[in-house]
Amino acid sequence: MAKRATITDVAKKAGVSVATVSRFFADSGYPVSKQAGSRIQSAARQLDYTPNVVGRMLKTNTSKDIGVIIPTIRNPFYPEVLLGIEKTAAARGYQILLCNSLRNIATEKKYIDSLYQKQVRGIIIAGADGSAAHYREMTLKGMQLLALDSDESGACCASIYYDYRKSGVIMARHLKEMGHINVAFVTSPLTKQSRKDILAGVAEVLDIRRENIIIDGTELETESGIYEYEMGRRLSSEVLALKARPTAVIAVNDITAAGVIKGLSESGIRVPEDMSVAGFDNIDLSAMISPPLTTVNQPGFETGALAADTLIDMIEGKETERINIEPELIKRASVSRIGGKKHE
Amino acid sequence: MAKRATITDVAKKAGVSVATVSRFFADSGYPVSKQAGSRIQSAARQLDYTPNVVGRMLKTNTSKDIGVIIPTIRNPFYPEVLLGIEKTAAARGYQILLCNSLRNIATEKKYIDSLYQKQVRGIIIAGADGSAAHYREMTLKGMQLLALDSDESGACCASIYYDYRKSGVIMARHLKEMGHINVAFVTSPLTKQSRKDILAGVAEVLDIRRENIIIDGTELETESGIYEYEMGRRLSSEVLALKARPTAVIAVNDITAAGVIKGLSESGIRVPEDMSVAGFDNIDLSAMISPPLTTVNQPGFETGALAADTLIDMIEGKETERINIEPELIKRASVSRIGGKKHE
DNA sequence: TTGTAGGCGTTATCAC
DNA sequence: GTGATAACGCCTACAA
Numbered sequence: 001m002a003k004r005a006t007i008t009d010v011a012k013k014a015g016v017s018v019a020t021v022s023r024f025f026a027d028s029g030y031p032v033s034k035q036a037g038s039r040i041q042s043a044a045r046q047l048d049y050t051p052n053v054v055g056r057m058l059k060t061n062t063s064k065d066i067g068v069i070i071p072t073i074r075n076p077f078y079p080e081v082l083l084g085i086e087k088t089a090a091a092r093g094y095q096i097l098l099c100n101s102l103r104n105i106a107t108e109k110k111y112i113d114s115l116y117q118k119q120v121r122g123i124i125i126a127g128a129d130g131s132a133a134h135y136r137e138m139t140l141k142g143m144q145l146l147a148l149d150s151d152e153s154g155a156c157c158a159s160i161y162y163d164y165r166k167s168g169v170i171m172a173r174h175l176k177e178m179g180h181i182n183v184a185f186v187t188s189p190l191t192k193q194s195r196k197d198i199l200a201g202v203a204e205v206l207d208i209r210r211e212n213i214i215i216d217g218t219e220l221e222t223e224s225g226i227y228e229y230e231m232g233r234r235l236s237s238e239v240l241a242l243k244a245r246p247t248a249v250i251a252v253n254d255i256t257a258a259g260v261i262k263g264l265s266e267s268g269i270r271v272p273e274d275m276s277v278a279g280f281d282n283i284d285l286s287a288m289i290s291p292p293l294t295t296v297n298q299p300g301f302e303t304g305a306l307a308a309d310t311l312i313d314m315i316e317g318k319e320t321e322r323i324n325i326e327p328e329l330i331k332r333a334s335v336s337r338i339g340g341k342k343h344e
Numbered sequence: 345m346a347k348r349a350t351i352t353d354v355a356k357k358a359g360v361s362v363a364t365v366s367r368f369f370a371d372s373g374y375p376v377s378k379q380a381g382s383r384i385q386s387a388a389r390q391l392d393y394t395p396n397v398v399g400r401m402l403k404t405n406t407s408k409d410i411g412v413i414i415p416t417i418r419n420p421f422y423p424e425v426l427l428g429i430e431k432t433a434a435a436r437g438y439q440i441l442l443c444n445s446l447r448n449i450a451t452e453k454k455y456i457d458s459l460y461q462k463q464v465r466g467i468i469i470a471g472a473d474g475s476a477a478h479y480r481e482m483t484l485k486g487m488q489l490l491a492l493d494s495d496e497s498g499a500c501c502a503s504i505y506y507d508y509r510k511s512g513v514i515m516a517r518h519l520k521e522m523g524h525i526n527v528a529f530v531t532s533p534l535t536k537q538s539r540k541d542i543l544a545g546v547a548e549v550l551d552i553r554r555e556n557i558i559i560d561g562t563e564l565e566t567e568s569g570i571y572e573y574e575m576g577r578r579l580s581s582e583v584l585a586l587k588a589r590p591t592a593v594i595a596v597n598d599i600t601a602a603g604v605i606k607g608l609s610e611s612g613i614r615v616p617e618d619m620s621v622a623g624f625d626n627i628d629l630s631a632m633i634s635p636p637l638t639t640v641n642q643p644g645f646e647t648g649a650l651a652a653d654t655l656i657d658m659i660e661g662k663e664t665e666r667i668n669i670e671p672e673l674i675k676r677a678s679v680s681r682i683g684g685k686k687h688e
Numbered sequence: 689t690t691g692t693a694g695g696c697g698t699t700a701t702c703a704c
Numbered sequence: 705g706t707g708a709t710a711a712c713g714c715c716t717a718c719a720a
Contacts, residue, residue, distance in 0.1 A: 004485075004486075004713095006712090006713055006714085007713065007714060007715095008713080008714095016690075016691085017690065017691045017692075018691090018692095018713090018714080018715090019690070019691060019692080019693095019715080019716080020689085020690060020691080022714065022715055022716085023689095023690090023715090023716095025714095026714095026715080030689095031689060031690095032689075032690090033689060033690085036689085036690080048485075050457070050460065050461050051461060051713085051714080052461065052463065052712090052713050052714070053461045053462045053463065053714095054398060054401045054402050054407075054462070054463050054712090054713075054714090055402055055696090055712075055713030055714035055715085056713080056714055056715075057398045057696095057714090058396075058398045058399055058402050058695095058696050058697065058698085058712090058713080058714070058715095059695080059696050059713080059714050059715045059716085060696085060714085060715065060716095061696075063398075065441070065462075072423075072427070073417065073423040073426055073427060074423050074424070074427065074628075076420070076628075079416075079417040079418050079423060080418070082417055082442070082444075083416070083417060083418065083444060086442070086443075086444055095441055095443070095458065095462075096441065096442050096443075097409070097439055097440065097441055097442075098426070098430070098440050098441075098442040099430075099439070099440075100426075100427060100430055113394070114439065116394065117394050117395060117396065117397045118397045118398070118409075118439075119396065119397065119398050141348075141392075226628050226631055226632070229628075229631075229632050255632075258632050259632075262632070262634070265634070284418075284420075284570050284573075285629055285632065287570055287573075288570070288573050288599075288602050288603075288606070288629065288633065289632065289633055289634070290606070290609070290633070290634055348697095350696090350697055350698090351697060351698065351699095352697080360706080360707085361706065361707045361708075362697090362698085362699095362707085362708090363699080363700085363706070363707055363708080363709095364705080364706060364707075366697095366698065366699060366700090367699090367705095367706090369698095370698095370699075372699095374705095375705060375706095376705075376706090377705060377706085380705080380706080395697085395698080396696090396697050396698070397698095398696090398697075398698085399696075399697030399698035399699085399712090400697080400698050400699075401698090401712095402696090402697075402698070402699095402712050402713065402714090403697080403698045403699045403700080403711080403712050404698080404699065404700095404712085405712070689720105690719105690720080691718100691719085691720075692717105692718085692719080692720095693716100693717095693718095693719105694715105694716095694717090694718105695714100695715095695716095696713105696714085696715090697712105698711100698712085699710105699711090699712090700709100700710090700711085700712105701708100701709090701710085701711100702707100702708090702709090702710100703706100703707085703708085703709105704705100704706080704707080704708100
């Protein structure tokens with residue numbers, strides 16, 4: 001393997017100065033004569049020259065990478081987000097350094113520091129869970145942090161907040177319309193703002209009794225993607241143990257809902273004939289299980305795209321235009337009408 | 345935001361030369377006296393100094409990033425692979441630049457070139473689909489390419505090949521043991537070596553009639569993860585249209601198998617009572633559907649980990665130790681015994 | 689429109 | 705053990 005050609009080699013071969021070559025390859029619009037341009041181009045082609053981004057980075061102190069930190073790509077919501085991020089990032093010339101924190105604060109911190117050393121100018125942190133102090137410190141150092149769906153983040157860095165409360169409202173309204181009054185809510189611990197907000201939204205519309213709110217005791221995001229499914233399956237028995245048996249269950253997300261359906265059917269309860277079940281997220285899985293799950297679409301792709309645009313605006317010092325992402329009800333077969341009224 | 349402290353600032357404050365500071369922060373084991381060390385440390389702390397990786401990269405011409413190119417993270421097999429890559433990469437001080445090619449050759453090429461400009465020394469390409477010529481060209485330029493599960497790759501770059509043939513054999517043997525003779529095989533187009541190999545393995549054990557091999561007409565990996573599911577669902581009717589109706593269906597992967605199950609049950613065929621269904625991959629979904637899917641575990645995590653280790657060995661010029669990844673049968677409820685013989 | 693030259697932050701090669 | 709100093713590849717005043 002031959003040594004890589006540098007800007008100097010090209011300049012020599014093309015009979016111009018390095019400055020001219022540099023100007024030619026930077027898109028800065030700096031004038032370079034047609035002649036010089038074409039000679040540079042042919043020289044570059046012959047030498048198989050490509051600009052060395054590292055040299056440029058060192059000089060201009062500007063990186064075209066952005067960091068993306070998520071809990072785990074195993075959570076089927078994040079692939080969507082990531083694809084959205086990547087699409088708009090690519091369109092604006094940026095590339096993604098992916099980091100799975102596994103909800104480990106130390107790991108997250110290490111990643112942030114490492115990105116900082118790499119001169120990365122901005123990071124999207126999804127499901128942020130790190131210390132606000134560290135975020136603030138990095139912001140002070142000039143890093144742009146953008147939190148997706150985080151509780152504390154508001155205090156210490158920019159954030160895109162998806163309106164989970166509204167999602168809850170939408171779902172609850174639908175269940176109410178379908179005749180459900182006595183509804184249970186099944187969730188992992190309310191440690192994330194998103195979960196609290198979904199519940200709050202639901203409770204705005206439906207009168208959820210305290211004992212109908214069933215919260216799991218543990219949370220281990222490191223575990224396999226199947227964890228929340230198993231949780232839902234397990235908690236379904238608590239639903240059935242309720243004195244006044246609910247006619248419907250709202251789970252905090254689709255995976256949990258899938259587990260609830262499984263658990264119920266193992267107990268001989270048919271969904272949706274005997275009990276309705278609904279979730280949130282609209283992941284691919286939701287359409288594949290039986291019965292297909294009624295859910296609220298949290299558009300991961302759009303959220304990711306918006307996040308990337310916002311972050312890059314922040315990095316480049318542009319004004320960010322605020323776009324709203326609207327939750328949308330996806331009606332499928334896991335919720336049935338009860339109470340006879342069929343006015344639709 | 346104050347300007348970042350540099351090695352010079354630290355040297356000045358600590359009263360030593362930049363060379364000493366550099367030696368202190370490089371882990372090269374170059375001797376630095378205790379005294380100097382502690383003074384450097386305290387100076388660095390006061391100035392909040394962290395080495396600038398870009399400067400180092402420029403000088404040493406060595407990047408600690410590796411590229412990972414996959415078709416799409418939406419395919420639920422890749423999150424596992426990625427997590428495996430990340431774990432061992434992180435352990436060896438490397439970070440991941442993620443690229444989703446969406447099976448677009450132009451996109452893939454663009455990503456490779458961009459990684460090259462960034463001085464990335466190695467790339468893991470999963471589900472490689474690009475042109476062998478381009479791979480070879482990049483290899484010549486000194487890039488380390490490692491293909492995961494690719495057809496042409498062998499010719500032009502290193503590759504880790506997972507033994508799909510063996511997976512096919514294992515599954516076919518299981519079905520045979522369970523009494524299935526007349527088996528159908530449902531697959532997306534045989535454009536990937538992995539698919540061909542699975543079929544070959546199956547055919548080694550089971551006598552699959554030509555008309556029992558049902559191949560989909562189209563392939564669009566850009567589409568949502570639900571695509572292969574819909575395909576399986578659709579193709580299930582072709583299975584049912586077979587003159588000699590098979591007792592079991594082997595699908596090329598779990599998502600397709602899930603679709604087949606759905607399609608069959610929509611046609612009133614119960615799985616596994618009326619017909620057995622099996623797949624490959626053992627993704628999370630497989631345990632969540634009804635009935636849970638019998639499948640072969642293709643350990644994505646381990647594959648990713650191995651790939652990262654191998655690639656980094658290649659980059660660092662070390663000898664790679666070859667580890668075998670063994671497929672493993674996962675028996676669940678979607679395959680039932682037929683023919684009465686119950687000798688187990 | 690082009691060229692010269694200094695510097696971005698680091699490491700490596702010498703001397704000492 | 706330590707210290708000057710010359711690179712690494714590129715950009716950008718400034719001068720022409």
